[in-house]
Amino acid sequence: xxxxxxxxxxxxxxxxxxxxxxxxxxxxxxxxxxxxxxxxxxxxxxxxxxxxxxxxxxxxxxxxxxxxxxxxxxxxxxxxxxxxxxxxxxxxxxxxxxxxxxxxxxxxxxxxxxxxxxxxxxxxxxxxxxxxxxxxxxxxxxxxxxxxxxxxxxxxxxxxxxxxxxxxxxxxxxxxxxxxxxxxxxxxxxxxxxxxxxxxx
Amino acid sequence: xxxxxxxxxxxxxxxxxxxxxxxxxxxxxxxxxxxxxxxxxxxxxxxxxxxxxxxxxxxxxxxxxxxxxxxxxxxxxxxxxxxxxxxxxxxxxxxxxxxxxxxxxxxxxxxxxxxxxxxxxxxxxxxxxxxxxxxxxxxxxxxxxxxxxxxxxxxxxxxxxxxxxxxxxxxxxxxxxxxxxxxxxxxxxxxxxxxxxxxxxxxxxxxxxxxxxxxxxxxxxxxxxxxxxxxxxxxxxxxxxxxxxxxxxxxxxxxxxxxxxxxxxxxxxxxxxxxxxxxxxxxxxxxxxxxxxxxxxxxxxxxxxxxxxxxxxxxxxxxxxxxxxxxxxxxxxxxxxxxxxxxxxxxxxxxxxxxxxxxxxxxxxxxxxxxxxxxxxxxxxxxxxxxxxxxxxxxxxxxxxxxxxxxxxxxxxxxxxxxxxxxxxxxxxxxxxxxxx
Numbered sequence: 276x277x278x279x280x281x282x283x284x285x286x287x288x289x290x291x292x293x294x295x296x297x298x299x300x301x302x303x304x305x306x307x308x309x310x311x312x313x314x315x316x317x318x319x320x321x322x323x324x325x326x327x328x329x330x331x332x333x334x335x336x337x338x339x340x341x342x343x344x345x346x347x348x349x350x351x352x353x354x355x356x357x358x359x360x361x362x363x364x365x366x367x368x369x370x371x372x373x374x375x376x377x378x379x380x381x382x383x384x385x386x387x388x389x390x391x392x393x394x395x396x397x398x399x400x401x402x403x404x405x406x407x408x409x410x411x412x413x414x415x416x417x418x419x420x421x422x423x424x425x426x427x428x429x430x431x432x433x434x435x436x437x438x439x440x441x442x443x444x445x446x447x448x449x450x451x452x453x454x455x456x457x458x459x460x461x462x463x464x465x466x467x468x469x470x471x472x473x474x475x476x
Numbered sequence: 477x478x479x480x481x482x483x484x485x486x487x488x489x490x491x492x493x494x495x496x497x498x499x500x501x502x503x504x505x506x507x508x509x510x511x512x513x514x515x516x517x518x519x520x521x522x523x524x525x526x527x528x529x530x531x532x533x534x535x536x537x538x539x540x541x542x543x544x545x546x547x548x549x550x551x552x553x554x555x556x557x558x559x560x561x562x563x564x565x566x567x568x569x570x571x572x573x574x575x576x577x578x579x580x581x582x583x584x585x586x587x588x589x590x591x592x593x594x595x596x597x598x599x600x601x602x603x604x605x606x607x608x609x610x611x612x613x614x615x616x617x618x619x620x621x622x623x624x625x626x627x628x629x630x631x632x633x634x635x636x637x638x639x640x641x642x643x644x645x646x647x648x649x650x651x652x653x654x655x656x657x658x659x660x661x662x663x664x665x666x667x668x669x670x671x672x673x674x675x676x677x678x679x680x681x682x683x684x685x686x687x688x689x690x691x692x693x694x695x696x697x698x699x700x701x702x703x704x705x706x707x708x709x710x711x712x713x714x715x716x717x718x719x720x721x722x723x724x725x726x727x728x729x730x731x732x733x734x735x736x737x738x739x740x741x742x743x744x745x746x747x748x749x750x751x752x753x754x755x756x757x758x759x760x761x762x763x764x765x766x767x768x769x770x771x772x773x774x775x776x777x778x779x780x781x782x783x784x785x786x787x788x789x790x791x792x793x794x795x796x797x798x799x800x801x802x803x804x805x806x807x808x809x810x811x812x813x814x815x816x817x818x819x820x821x822x823x824x825x826x827x828x829x830x831x832x833x834x835x836x837x838x839x840x841x842x843x844x845x846x847x848x849x850x851x852x853x854x855x856x857x858x859x860x861x862x863x864x865x866x867x868x869x870x871x872x873x874x875x876x877x878x879x880x881x882x883x884x885x886x887x888x889x890x891x892x893x894x895x896x897x898x899x900x901x902x903x904x905x906x907x908x909x910x911x912x913x
């Protein structure tokens with residue numbers, strides 16, 4: 276289930292079948308959807324991969340599907356396939372956050388490269404999302420006092436300065452700090468600083 | 477001598493005198509009476525005569541007045557005999573036909589100033605006037621100085637006291653300017669249509685590019701997919717059959733699109749002939765019969781038998797009706813076979829056109845799509861290219877007609893187009909109308 280899939284949404288069945296045949300030649304998983312609505316109904320956001328989308332479709336257009344996915348906070352990378360003279364539409368799509376676009380007729384290697392990059396990007400996004408979720412879980416294990424200590428430590432304050440700021444003894448601060456390091460699985464102060472920054476980012 | 481002695485002789489004389497005197501007096505009285513009578517008669521005669529003179533005067537006055545009116549009338553007023561001989565014509569009429577004096581035209585046939593191609597129409601209208609009708613007709617005139625002009629005549633019968641028609645009273649005016657304005661407007665329309673067609677061609681080029689891109693992309697993708705698999709090895713020849721079949725299909729699809737485009741572009745000017753629309757409808761029904769039967773579609777005709785002929789290009793109109801019938805057949809493939817019916821109707825439309833209607837019992841046209849059905853490449857059919865109705869519209873518009881689509885209340889689609897009645901035909905129809913009325 277974690278294998279990336281290329282989702283193709285195109286109302287032209289022959290074009291969709293040909294894309295599938297081409298993309299499967301590089302041993303990627305492919306799934307076809309005949310309309311934007313069919314994709315919305317059938318797509319599970321947990322599945323990694325990328326979306327190859329025809330700009331022009333009857334019913335919900337490619338751009339509208341992009342809007343709908345953004346509204347639902349689904350961040351799958353989208354590669355738009357545009358026809359002749361649709362460049363303006365493609366520009367709008369990219370401005371609205373599309374990953375990339377190719378103009379018909381396209382070079383096969385070009386499309387496959389873009390698909391690979393999109394899949395890589397999706398993996399990165401998912402990895403980052405996972406990291407953040409993990410961090411949020413770790414931060415959630417800290418007591419309020421430990422959180423206070425952590426925030427001052429990552430600002431670069433010494434134990435003594437933290438103790439002064441919080442009205443605690445230096446020894447107590449040292450105990451809290453060790454507990455934070457342990458709970459956050461941080462091997463060093465710099466690890467801890469990175470985690471705090473990631474949480475904010 | 478005494479009177480008595482003389483009596484017998486004088487008596488006789490006296491008697492004779494008395495008698496003579498009496499008869500004289502009587503005669504005189506009688507004469508007087510006679511004279512009186514005579515005077516009375518004379519007086520009466522005089523009276524009658526003077527009355528007569530007054531009537532004559534009045535008649536003369538009336539005629540003079542009428543003549544003045546007619547002579548000063550700015551439009552041509554003329555009287556014609558049944559054979560077309562000009563009996564009378566006013567000065568405006570003389571000017572209209574470029575005559576220097578009345579003798580140039582009076583006594584001659586009106587046909588000396590009518591363009592030969594209008595002889596028949598002119599004769600027919602004269603016949604109607606002498607049959608008691610009032611008519612209005614247009615014709616091209618060639619004046620005595622060979623000037624060509626368009627004329628419009630309002631003509632009515634003139635009757636004598638016994639009610640016999642003895643002349644045609646015609647009031648004619650020069651409508652050349654009006655005709656020229658009309659002609660200019662028509663040319664302007666044609667020019668507009670040409671410009672519209674050019675911009676349509678621009679749109680069409682974009683449409684064709686988009687449409688051809690689809691099968692071409694598919695062909696490229698299938699082929700590239702095959703090449704990649706062949707290069708990386710481990711692919712059996714059998715596995716290539718399906719994608720290669722797809723390639724062929726897509727190549728054919730591209731060919732179909734081009735063929736339709738070619739049909740569309742190779743549009744010639746319609747060769748208008750006077751023809752019977754009902755006959756074309758029947759011919760179309762005959763050669764779409766096989767398709768209709770194959771789809772269990774019942775075709776019902778409701779054709780007006782008294783329809784006038786239209787000015788149209790038979791092959792083109794045939795193509796339009798075939799398109800409409802095929803569309804109707806294809807639209808009903810999802811309908812229960814027993815309910816698949818096409819009704820083709822013909823009828824007179826706005827007195828100068830004939831309307832042909834093709835109605836089906838299919839799903840109809842979605843409200844929002846009514847305006848798009850005539851666009852190129854608009855299609856709701858999986859196999860469709862979307863050129864049929866676009867071509868049909870182009871043909872009907874090149875004939876000066878209109879084509880419209882709507883959904884019927886029962887849900888099916890109705891397509892209607894109009895064609896103008898041919899010129900000779902509209903004339904014959906007027907006659908038919910006058911006979912009926």
